[in-house]
Amino acid sequence: MLPEIVARFTSLPVHPIADGTPVEVDSVYLLPSDAVLGIKDRTLYFHPQVHATRERRPIDVFFGALSADIGELAAGVVLSGADSDGTLGIKAIKERGGLTLAQVPDSFGPHHADMPDSAIATGLVDFAIPVEQMAARLADFARGVYALDGIAEDHEKSISQAQVDEAREAIYTILRNQVGHDFSGYETKTFLRRIQRRMQILQMKAPEVPQRCSTA
Incomplete structure (x- = not known):
């Protein structure tokens, strides 16, 4: 039943x-x-x-x-x-x-x-x-799930590929400095999916680049 x-x-x-x-x-x-x-x-x-x-x-x-x-x-x-x-x-x-x-x-x-x-x-x-x-x-x-693929249907809510690339490089730097591991060799889509999951958990709408890493 x-x-x-x-x-x-x-x-x-x-x-x-x-x-x-x-x-x-x-x-x-x-x-x-x-x-x-x-x-x-x-x-x-x-x-x-x-x-x-x-x-x-x-x-x-x-x-x-x-x-x-x-x-x-x-x-x-x-x-x-x-x-x-x-x-x-x-x-x-x-x-x-x-x-x-x-x-x-x-x-x-x-x-x-x-x-x-x-x-x-x-x-x-x-x-x-x-x-x-x-x-x-x-x-x-x-x-x-696909928000970080750089594909946007709504321009006002979209995340540009340039934003994604900038944030990804900044995150590589943070991880390299804090844990001593270089994630830049990982498959890009896999790495971005993990970042997207953390963004969802932290309720972040965009991959903001920390100021201290903007020139690192």
Whole structure:
């Protein structure tokens, strides 16, 4: 009955997952009970739990597969739950530059705080916030994914390529001075995606160049 129940709260189509289901935008997918989910090439796969060797961390398994499949485009959300499932998955998503969120208490929960508390304790959760605030954060994440590509449809809100290049060189200098590592050899798009993620977390609209580095 879960698809029917969830459908009452969203206008998006709600799909029970079948093995080999391709992921489509603006869709909700529900895992069958007692199954372990994976994803590869934007396609969902699952296998039944083997009770003799039961896999007790299905969220860790899926987050790990998701981060391997789409890297920095992945976002992981840990909600109410009674164990530490999701903690290792959060680490996997962060290692590949994705976004991580976990639920903190408000007037509605979480009723079981073990899972979000365990994830938050890693120090790798970008936003520890009430669940009501998560949709806005995820929407900002989706809108900002390509903001640093230098492609602008709205001139007034655009980030010029010159701004991006100037900020990137300044950030290279800061990192080289502070941690002794030269990131200028990294793939530019990968580096910019990581900067974009930090901008989202810090709620920065443009990659401003610090004055102390403007002539470095």
